[in-house]
Amino acid sequence: MNIKQFRYSTDNLGYLVYGKQLAGAIDGGATDAILDFIADKGLSLKWVTNTHTHADHTTGNEALLAASGAEYLAGAALRRDRIIELEDVKIDVYQTPGHTKDSVTFGLGSTLITGDTLFNGTIGNCFSGDLKGFFNSIKMLMAFPVETVIYAGHDYVQESLTFAKSLEPDNRDIDHFLKTYDPAHVRSTLQDEFKINPFLRFNDEKIVLMLKAKGLQTASEYERFESMCSI
Numbered sequence: 001m002n003i004k005q006f007r008y009s010t011d012n013l014g015y016l017v018y019g020k021q022l023a024g025a026i027d028g029g030a031t032d033a034i035l036d037f038i039a040d041k042g043l044s045l046k047w048v049t050n051t052h053t054h055a056d057h058t059t060g061n062e063a064l065l066a067a068s069g070a071e072y073l074a075g076a077a078l079r080r081d082r083i084i085e086l087e088d089v090k091i092d093v094y095q096t097p098g099h100t101k102d103s104v105t106f107g108l109g110s111t112l113i114t115g116d117t118l119f120n121g122t123i124g125n126c127f128s129g130d131l132k133g134f135f136n137s138i139k140m141l142m143a144f145p146v147e148t149v150i151y152a153g154h155d156y157v158q159e160s161l162t163f164a165k166s167l168e169p170d171n172r173d174i175d176h177f178l179k180t181y182d183p184a185h186v187r188s189t190l191q192d193e194f195k196i197n198p199f200l201r202f203n204d205e206k207i208v209l210m211l212k213a214k215g216l217q218t219a220s221e222y223e224r225f226e227s228m229c230s231i
């Protein structure tokens with residue numbers, strides 16, 4: 001199974017998952033590019049779905065559905081079935097509420113498509129208001145193998161790492177990540193995130209000291225996460 005990233009609008013990232021004959025679109029806002037790609041490869045679009053229902057992620061649904069015989073997989077069905085199939089491959093659907101109540105993350109082999117839950121270098125805004133739920137979602141993603149590839153819903157790499165660097169000016173891993181960053185293929189591994197993403201580094205000694213220096217709570221993991229989110 002293959003995954004191709006499509007960039008659209010300014011910084012949105014969507015994905016086409018495809019095998020030999022069938023494809024599925026996740027946040028398929030890059031409709032023309034996706035339809036061209038599908039035609040070039042002789043694929044047929046089986047389903048269209050979203051990481052969550054914010055308009056910038058669902059914007060391509062109608063055009064993709066109108067141009068193909070694809071089925072729309074709505075959030076409620078995803079959360080109920082927890083698995084999507086494409087050819088003989090199963091794609092896991094993990095509930096990762098926090099950014100929104102309906103946010104899901106797709107797991108395909110050693111890749112996670114995280115939408116606006118986890119970005120490369122930062123995490124999403126907690127628009128649901130449920131920060132504890134968001135923390136649990138982030139902790140669940142952090143438990144995947146460190147080589148897991150993170151494909152996010154936006155390219156916020158530059159601004160996220162400018163912020164991360166302001167918190168940790170001596171963090172050389174951030175400079176290294178920026179040197180290898182490619183806006184035409186935006187990705188990181190969980191291992192990268194543990195080195196550069198301050199929102200996943202709430203157990204790192206330097207981050208804890210930085211939070212303490214700001215007079216923020218650091219007693220528990222959740223307090224450290226909450227403190228990071230308050231900066």
Ligand SMILES: [Fe+2]
Pocket residue numbers: 052054099116
């Ligand atoms: Fe969003």
